[in-house]
Amino acid sequence: MRRLLVTGGAGFIGSNFVHHVVDRTDAHVTVLDKLTYAASPEALAGLPGERVRLVEGDVTDARLVDELVGELTGEDDALVHFAAESHNDNSLDDPWPFVQTNVVGTFTLLEAVRRHGVRLHHVSTDEVYGDLALDDPGRFTESTPYRPSSPYSASKAGADHLVRAWVRSFGVRATLSNCSNNYGPWQHVEKFIPRQVTNLLAGGRVKLYGSGENVRDWIHAEDHSSAVLAILDRGQVGPTYLVGADGERSNLQVVRLILGLLGHDPDDFDHVVDRAGHDLRYAIDPTRTRTELGWEPAYPSFEEGLARTIDWYREHEDWWGPKKAAVEAAYASKGQ
Numbered sequence: 001m002r003r004l005l006v007t008g009g010a011g012f013i014g015s016n017f018v019h020h021v022v023d024r025t026d027a028h029v030t031v032l033d034k035l036t037y038a039a040s041p042e043a044l045a046g047l048p049g050e051r052v053r054l055v056e057g058d059v060t061d062a063r064l065v066d067e068l069v070g071e072l073t074g075e076d077d078a079l080v081h082f083a084a085e086s087h088n089d090n091s092l093d094d095p096w097p098f099v100q101t102n103v104v105g106t107f108t109l110l111e112a113v114r115r116h117g118v119r120l121h122h123v124s125t126d127e128v129y130g131d132l133a134l135d136d137p138g139r140f141t142e143s144t145p146y147r148p149s150s151p152y153s154a155s156k157a158g159a160d161h162l163v164r165a166w167v168r169s170f171g172v173r174a175t176l177s178n179c180s181n182n183y184g185p186w187q188h189v190e191k192f193i194p195r196q197v198t199n200l201l202a203g204g205r206v207k208l209y210g211s212g213e214n215v216r217d218w219i220h221a222e223d224h225s226s227a228v229l230a231i232l233d234r235g236q237v238g239p240t241y242l243v244g245a246d247g248e249r250s251n252l253q254v255v256r257l258i259l260g261l262l263g264h265d266p267d268d269f270d271h272v273v274d275r276a277g278h279d280l281r282y283a284i285d286p287t288r289t290r291t292e293l294g295w296e297p298a299y300p301s302f303e304e305g306l307a308r309t310i311d312w313y314r315e316h317e318d319w320w321g322p323k324k325a326a327v328e329a330a331y332a333s334k335g336q
Contacts, residue, residue, distance in 0.1 A: 008059075014083070060108050077118065110162060120163070126140055126181075150277055176239075210275075212250060214251050216248070
């Protein structure tokens with residue numbers, strides 16, 4: 001029986017991964033989550049209790065981490081590390097939690113897996129590579145130099161470097177993945193897509209940062225989950241795998257698509273103050289992950305995945321509704 005310890009497993013991407021594992025394998029999962037404002041225990045509520053256990057705790061708590069990692073005694077058992085502070089705007093307001101969770105937390109996990117000889121998969125972001133020019137035909141690859149531009153992306157870059165150092169210096173069995181922007185169920189309403197969708201569902205207006213030319217490479221959280229499981233099952237220890245679904249869209253294109261899918265005029269939105277240090281373009285080249293692991297996204301159509309995501313938010317207002325007013329008040333204070 002395979003056991004997985006999933007950090008951040010009550011968060012947006014982590015909870016989607018836990019669902020994916022439970023639906024497609026017989027593994028037992030322990031979720032370690034600090035249960036910050038961005039976590040959603042509700043996302044795990046319907047899962048079988050005999051296979052999924054939620055432990056409230058911090059990845060920087062060395063004693064708790066060592067105890068949980070010590071339970072992973074099987075050859076196929078693994079620690080999957082999703083836990084991170086991830087909202088760029090928050091990192092600009094207060095970088096300290098990002099350094100603490102993303103850097104110190106990753107160090108704490110690495111020391112635990114080193115002591116116990118446990119396999120680790122570290123989940124990272126394409127933002128560690130900085131950004132590309134809008135007219136650059138290239139995409140990020142495994143050899144792209146790191147050039148983080150925010151406290152968030154810098155802290156994730158630091159964590160990635162720690163993982164690679166522990167692989168080389170101590171022989172830790174680890175893999176890494178850098179993924180493009182995720183969307184899907186259970187994403188907090190502070191994030192770009194759910195914010196715009198819930199604005200319209202609540203009778204408000206869509207808000208577009210600056211000119212809307214900034215490009216993101218979108219992937220459904222279900223596809224990210226299947227890629228991580230493929231890396232666990234078939235990936236080589238040591239390498240980095242890039243995860244993306246060829247979903248490049250400008251923010252303006254995304255806004256217009258959301259408006260159209262919800263029956264609004266595609267140009268009926270408000271321009272607001274641009275984000276500080278707003279990266280221009282992210283683009284992932286997932287060739288290695290597809291060719292070496294045989295992985296393919298189940299949502300190759302961004303439009304289809306977005307339509308299903310909108311349906312999910314329409315059906316779960318009881319979850320996002322209580323969070324909405326505070327999020328919009330925080331954005332309004334910044335002119336956004």
